[in-house]
Amino acid sequence: xxxxxxxxxxxxxxxxxxxxxxxxxxxxxxxxxxxxxxxxxxxxxxxxxxxxxxxxxxxxxxxxxxxxxxxxxxxxxxxxxxxxxxxxxxxxxxxxxxxxxxxxxxxxxxxxxxxxxxxxxxxxxxxxxxxxxxxxxxxxxxxxxxxxxxxxxxxxxxxxxxxxxxxxxxxxxxxxxxxxxxxxxxxxxxxxxxxxxxxxxxxxxxxxxxxxxxxxxxxxxxxxxxxxxxxxxxxxxxxxxxxxxxxxxxxxxxxxxxxxxxxxxxxxxxxxxxxxxxxxxxxxxxxxxxxxxxxxxxxxxxxxxxxxxxxxxxxxxxxxxxxxxxxxxxxxxxxxxxxxxxxxxxxxxxxxxxxxxxxxxxxxxxxxxxxxxxxxxxxxxxxxxxxxxx
Numbered sequence: 294x295x296x297x298x299x300x301x302x303x304x305x306x307x308x309x310x311x312x313x314x315x316x317x318x319x320x321x322x323x324x325x326x327x328x329x330x331x332x333x334x335x336x337x338x339x340x341x342x343x344x345x346x347x348x349x350x351x352x353x354x355x356x357x358x359x360x361x362x363x364x365x366x367x368x369x370x371x372x373x374x375x376x377x378x379x380x381x382x383x384x385x386x387x388x389x390x391x392x393x394x395x396x397x398x399x400x401x402x403x404x405x406x407x408x409x410x411x412x413x414x415x416x417x418x419x420x421x422x423x424x425x426x427x428x429x430x431x432x433x434x435x436x437x438x439x440x441x442x443x444x445x446x447x448x449x450x451x452x453x454x455x456x457x458x459x460x461x462x463x464x465x466x467x468x469x470x471x472x473x474x475x476x477x478x479x480x481x482x483x484x485x486x487x488x489x490x491x492x493x494x495x496x497x498x499x500x501x502x503x504x505x506x507x508x509x510x511x512x513x514x515x516x517x518x519x520x521x522x523x524x525x526x527x528x529x530x531x532x533x534x535x536x537x538x539x540x541x542x543x544x545x546x547x548x549x550x551x552x553x554x555x556x557x558x559x560x561x562x563x564x565x566x567x568x569x570x571x572x573x574x575x576x577x578x579x580x581x582x583x584x585x586x587x588x589x590x591x592x593x594x595x596x597x598x599x600x601x602x603x604x605x606x607x608x609x610x611x612x613x614x615x616x617x618x619x620x621x622x623x624x625x626x627x628x629x630x631x632x633x634x635x636x637x638x639x640x641x642x643x644x645x646x647x648x649x650x651x652x653x654x655x656x657x658x659x660x661x662x663x664x665x666x667x668x669x670x671x672x673x674x675x676x677x678x679x680x681x682x683x
Contacts, residue, residue: 294425296401298372299433301419304412307428308403311376312393316424318440319343319369322613323410325586328354329658330371330389335361337452337492338563338611339368340534341443343421344585347410351402352377355385356392362494362657364466365455366396367534370423372409376402399425417581418613444579447543448535449513452492458510463495482507484526484674489513489549491533491540491564496657500667501529513546520549527558527674530565532653537567537577537614547572554647558673561649563612569649570640576620580636583613584651587659590632591652597628597641598669605632608652609659615651616640646673 296310300321323345324333330351333344351373380388393399401423413419422437457463485507488498493510501508509523530550533540541547550559550572561569567577587609595602615636618627629639629650639650648670654663 295428296399296423296425297428297433298401298404298421298423299430299437300409300412300421301437302412302416303430303434304409305430305433306404306409308401309376310399310401310425311390312399313397314425315397315399316422316426316436317369318420318422318437320418320443320613321345321409321413321421322418322583322585323347323413325588326658329587331356331360332362332496332658334366334368334371335363336494336611337363337367337455338494338532338534340448340452340492341446342368342534343423344368344371345406345409345413346371346373347406350375350377352389353380354382355380356387356389357382357384358386358466359384360657361466362496363452363455363457366392366398367452367455368398370398370400372401372404372406374402374404374406376400399423413582418579418583444536444539446535447539449491449533449540449544452534453490453512456490456493456510457495457498458490463498484678485509485523486527486529487511487520487523487525487553488529489515489531489546489565491531491546491568493531493533494653494655494657496653496655497531497562500655500664504667504671512544513540513549514544515549517549517552520553525553525557526678527560527670528553529670530559530561530568530649532563532565532611534564536579537564537571540564541568541571554645558646558670558677559648560670560673562653563651566640566649566651567612567614567616569647570616570621570625573621573624573642575625576617577614578617579614580612584610584631586610589652591629591638591663592632593629593639594627595641598665598672600665606662607660608638608654608663609656610652612651646677648673
């Protein structure tokens with residue numbers, strides 16, 4: 294079976310199709326990670342996107358279920374150079390082709406991924422159409438032009454049903470065999486946290502619950518009364534797909550942040566980082582081609598989590614938007630900076646216990662350099678608890 298891919302700039306390639314038949318329109322982003330495709334494809338932040346993998350082989354480690362970041366295949370599809378249906382991994386329970394079919398998705402292989410990545414680098418993020426039915430560039434372009442842009446879509450609402458709500462739920466999803474997830478249920482709860490689910494990853498849930506935090510998951514349009522009734526000790530704003538301004542316009546997420554971050558220790562990751570900036574009169578803009586991989590260098594610009602300024606960390610990132618630095622200087626201190634392009638990678642409020650990062654310290658997939666930053670949130674919670682006790 295063949296498939297055809299057309300980009301917004303007219304680039305057209307044809308290759309081998311895998312999975313179901315069909316036709317989908319999405320935004321094309323490239324990911325330079327060498328491993329971790331199962332985590333990438335099940336990450337809700339990739340909703341509405343085709344993932345162009347620049348690594349040579351995809352599929353050779355199969356699908357384990359244990360490594361899934363959500364209940365579903367969240368990316369719209371993917372493109373790779375070589376697609377392997379031969380699995381060499383004792384942990385695998387199926388192959389990638391079977392996952393594609395079960396998810397109603399399809400992929401394209403046998404194309405020049407370096408060329409396609411260069412097109413995205415030059416032209417920026419573009420809409421694309423992937424089809425197993427239509428190979429006419431003119432016909433594909435008409436369909437592409439009539440499709441809505443990803444920034445106008447309510448992707449968070451679509452993906453919230455994919456998220457795991459706690460570690461026990463994840464353990465049930467993988468058959469109850471995940472020892473790490475089972476351990477989380479035995480941890481003593483020190484603090485009660487309201488986690489606003491904008492498309493939360495399993496790795497973030499695991500990392501927070503490892504610290505003994507009692508998570509109460511709510512939607513970005515939850516009522517202030519329902520959140521207050523939980524009597525939380527802290528607030529967490531999760532990662533997720535799409536444009537932060539679109540989510541801010543369609544829900545009351547900014548009101549939630551403004552109301553509770555004024556008195557509760559607050560932590561945000563990725564989309565959560567952007568939403569915190571918006572809630573305090575900051576601005577966000579779309580990057581030319583985004584940050585998508587596990588090899589992005591970030592440098593700390595102040596002392597944080599017992600780490601001095603100037604520490605360089607390799608980080609996992611997945612976002613198309615960034616916080617505009619000049620818009621947050623009055624209220625926030627920059628804690629981390631992306632070394633490739635200088636964009637803001639971390640914020641700390643100058644007066645309130647609010648901290649956020651643009652990257653993923655839970656490191657699934659990716660390096661563990663930044664995992665200690667979760668302790669910043671715990672330290673804020675402890676300091677708030679000690680202050681209230683006195």
